[in-house]
Amino acid sequence: MSDHRIASLDDLAHAYPNPMAPASLFKEIDHVDANYAALIAASPFFVLATVGPEGLDCSPRGDLPGFVTVRDAKTLLIPDRKGNNRLDSLKNILFDDRIGMLFLIPGCGETLRVNGRAEISCDPELLSQFEMAGKLPASVMVVHVEAVYFQCSRAVVRAELWNPERQxxxxxxxxxxxxxxxxxxxxxxxxxxxxxxxxxxxxxxxxxxxx
Known part of the structure; x- marks a missing residue:
């Protein structure tokens, strides 16, 4: 097993010899443009990745489509609704503000990835923007965008994720x-x-x- 372990960049290049397609680079930008904003607005679900002193965390976030607000091309606003109160993601952000986000859209093969840095706000004015069913979120995550790009549909197609017969x-x-x-x-x-x-x-x- 160890003789076949990939342990260096050279090993990785040998295992994946085909060059990266130009589109894989072109699609990544450092802000949310109109096309990427449309994908975010259509998404009711994303997965949030964080890292902290106790390790990594990957947490689901979901609400009605558009619950993630694009305040401007470099800023996303995300209300934090009720959960299990483990607060793993939020505690991680306090120690290391780097985050990754993976958005899914029902029926769409492409996913959207956002990388950036986050802070947690309890500003009353900000909370009031996300009132739902007469209740305010406990906090709002302010994401400062550093990279945005879509992921091709191969994984979703292989998984038949949106095929009702596969439920x-x-x-x-x-x-x-x-x-x-x-x-x-x-x-x-x-x-x-x-x-x-x-x-x-x-x-x-x-x-x-x-x-």
Whole structure:
């Protein structure tokens, strides 16, 4: 195994000998233009990557399309809605403000990548811009854009991500309650977890705490 490990840039070049297509470079810009703004406005979901003292984090973010606001060509505004309050991403940003974002658009093969630096704001005026269902976000992430580019559709096409016939029946997978029950069962310091009750209450809890 070790004899075939890629351990240098030369090894990498040998494994990937084909030159990069010019479009792969042309598509990257340092700001959000009108075309990239349109993709962001259409997206209801992105994945946020951060890094901090305790390691890496990759976190889902979702809301109605357009929930990420393009304030200007170099700035994005993102409301932070209710979650599990682990705050992994936000804690990472306090130590290292570099972030990566991957936007998905249902039905679209291309994804959009944004790299930049982020800060967290609780400015009342800023929070008020993102009121939803009578509730304000806990904070707003202000992203200072450094690079934007679209990713070609190969990964989404191979995955058949938007093919309704490929959707998995949720009942064929372990439920959240089952996962928590089995994990806590291995910890003698934790009392017995009622996974069934957790699953029964989960849909109502999610609906009641969306905002």
């Amino acid at each position: 998995v029946d949720r009942r064929n997978l372990p439920s959240p309650g089952t996962i928590l029950r089995d994990i806590t069962a291995r910890n003698v310091a934790v009392e017995t977890f009622d996974g069934r009750a957790y699953d029964e209450a989960l849909p109502g809890r999610v609906k009641a705490t969306l905002y």
